[in-house]
Amino acid sequence: MDTKLFEFGDFEIWKRGDKYFARYDAGAHQVAMREDEISEEEAKKAMQGEKEATDMLFSLQKRLIQAGQDVRILPDFQREIAHAARASFDDLRSARPSEHFYAYALYTDSSAMTMMPAANTVEGLMQVRKEMDIPDDEEAPEFKWSVSEWKYEAWKAGSFNGISSKLRSELEHADFPSFAEKVHTDMVAALKLLESEGFFGTGAERNKIVLFVSISNDDDAVRLEDESALVLNPTIVYEEFLKRYA
Structure with a gap:
């Protein structure tokens, strides 16, 4: 009963x-x-x-x-994030059709007052390394994995303006630790929705791409990146991602 x-x-x-x-x-x-x-x-x-x-x-x-359940029924805000991310990434793909993407991410700031999309390609990474005069034999993993260093960080981020406005408004009346955790969860859920739709490819093509969520200029960024990557990627991709700063 x-x-x-x-x-x-x-x-x-x-x-x-x-x-x-x-x-x-x-x-x-x-x-x-x-x-x-x-x-x-x-x-x-x-x-x-x-x-x-x-x-x-x-x-x-x-x-x-985190248990890997298919998240197809989402609250409006998470769907709004997924819609904005799709718009940004679709536009970038159309603008750079010949480049080879290896990572997509969503990120916020330490105060959880903004949200932005980011992506990078092999070609974009090579261009940034050249501009920064990084020798070919120097790994410099921060340029490959730090979203703030990516060539296509915040690409066409106007679709996220309304989302960031909502974050700033809600933060005024929220308990920050639980609020920030919810923001991180919302970003993961949005990327998970796109992943479940096959937006990032399938099979061998999908295994060439890593998805994660991050925080700009924050000591907790690596932890969040690792935790979100576990949820969002095939095991083989996740395990390789963990070695990025080794």
Whole structure:
């Protein structure tokens, strides 16, 4: 027998036997109810109030993404990010059809007040190395992997202006640690959606590309890059990515 324990808007906590479930609207432009099992501890936390329920949902969503679940039903904001990223990357591909892409990323700043797209190609990397007079025998991995050094960092980023405005507005009323974590999760979910659609290719072609999320000029960037790369890439791509600064 199902027993509803808590309800707030479209969010509900149900108990079925000795198990607990979160039921909520995960749709974008139409209602699409989703149900996920949660722990008793999570249920009790969510039932404390609106903020606690929201925090629990953020944590649940992050856990589902890290578990590799197909994220096709996304909140509006994550779909907006995916749409903006697709627009930027599509435009870049059209502008550089002969170049060989090896990485795509989304990144924010240390204050989580902005969001930007970034991508790089083998040819773009070679051009930057030449401009910086980097010898051919010097690896200089930061130019290959730091999004701020990429040739196509923030390419056609105008589609992200509205997203960044929303971040700045929401941050005024948010607890920063949980807010920043949600921003990082939203970026991963958006890239995961594009990945699930085959936007970055399949098979051997997909294995030539790495996807990740980053933070500009932040000591926590490498950790976030590694964690997001684990979720977003085939194992062979992820394992090679971990060696980038070795």
